[in-house]
Amino acid sequence: MTTALPMNVPMSGLPERVRIHEVGPRDGLQNEKGTVPVEVKAEFIERLAAAGLTTIEATSFVHPKWVPQLADAEELFPRVAALASSGVRLPVLVPNDRGLERALALGATEVAVFGSATESFAKANLNRTVDEALAMFAPVVARAKDAGLRVRGYLSMCFGDPWEGSVPVEQAAAVGRRLLDLGCDELSLGDTIGAATPGHVTALLDALTGGGTPLQRVAVHFHDTYGQALSNTLAALQRGVTTVDASAGGLGGCPYAKSATGNLATEDLVWMLNGLGIDTGVDIGRLTATSVWMAGQLGRPSPSRTVRALSHQEQQS
Template sequence: MITGLPMTMPLDGLPSTVRIHEVGPRDGLQNEKATVPTAVKAEFIHRLADAGLRTIEATSFVHPKWVPQLADAEQLVPLLGGVDARLPVLVPNERGLERALALGVREIAVFASATESFAKANLNRTVDESVAMFEPVVAKARAAGASVRGYLSMCFGDPWEGSVPVARVAAVARRLFDLGCDELSLGDTIGVATPGHVGALLDTLDIPVDHLAVHFHDTYGQALSNTLAALQRGVCTIDASAGGLGGCPYAKSATGNLATEDLVWMMDGLGIDTGVDLARLTATSVWMADQLGRPSPSRTVRALSHQEE
């Protein structure tokens, strides 16, 4: 019989609390073939906040040509005024930043790559050129009183280049952090990392662990084990996507993000406080799956809601 909560059995050496950086409304919905109505996106974010999530990445101010699913950013943000959560947004360049700041957004994120192939595919720039592009974005955001998160993709493997040397990732991470990012999220964009690899990268970085987050994909079923490895190194911010929505449009082999429900189930079992009500979150993902017309890929959502394939 499946119950609503796991038995709590803590492990030594883990943090007592974890902040979940929910990326479903942005990273999840940007990969949908059909455009989700703005009102549905807004309700999704409200429901996530009601479930206890306190950081919800709302949208992206990228050009509509590149991500048409998020072309309604200007229409969405005004609908989120009553949401009790931090609502960061992704911006690709200075123009995107200006659009976000004009709406009162004061938490932004930029998206860089540890590899040349992905930088070219995603930004049509080299790694050096992309870092140079983000320098004025970060500076202007901070001058406007905004906090800045830096995403670093392809930290563990690249579909074109294969394995990515740990030293290279550490060097690009340091450059991105030195631009003035308040937080750096390390992305396993195609889901090839394993726990030892995660530990090796975190041990190599010369960035304070309280400024780090991890962003795992579950392509090979390793996202939770990789999360545990990160927790053992002191990382306390974990990216996840409600219902396991999302992947990466530029990485052919990538499947969905780590499902927030799967993460919360493990955190509850370890006695780590997330502030998230798993039953409410599961209900939210079931609701969103109905809007999208398919079951949630999250194992926990399926187990608790008895969704069918």
């Protein structure tokens, strides 16, 4: 696919490179109603790697009862594990000790736990209070670290909750610090329902740094419910964040928060970063072609504006 590129006009105060944490194969597909064949998932991951993405969240070792779409984790992971030899990181989500055990048995080297900044979502997603969830994660994180694994801590509902409304900045920061104190190497701040705006993002990042958390250990994970994902990302980059979660083609949602729409589209993110002169290592043409292919597998167009624009240009050329 021949791809138009934005004019490269850097802005001061931004990082030279951003690592994209691609969540499409896990977060992007987990809420699909129809089962996506394991062969398609494996090819999706392989295509994303070929497009230059070096961190691709492959799957989740959650009980199939809760997320049926990811019931094939044991079959999928071995199909793509060889990508690690070429430097591709393949983190997986583990909700508890049993999930970690399954991941370890397959040779996973990076895992993630998934917490909540609010009591309502902790109850809906994990059937526990925030304190109980953190207590459940503590031995999981400790065991993973003892095994030499890298551990990420996801924190959902950092900016807004469908049951509780706006989330106080210090509340989200405090739970985030507790996840890091458990031993997580990285904290991903999730805007699960897409309610954040740039000032809110800046305030939360400032609260974390004010409490001693270096932004090198912080990632951001925005949903585009209200069209704010890119502006929120830019605000985070201006504060010093260098890791951004995104989903190829804008796929995704959350099965436990019905107001959560798609993730920030990786193509939209790469387009903006290309224009700012920020290196990602991603070939936007190959990435767009991958999302067009995946949209065909799912039987509907990609919600990504960049995918639609570039694929239209390709059809016209």
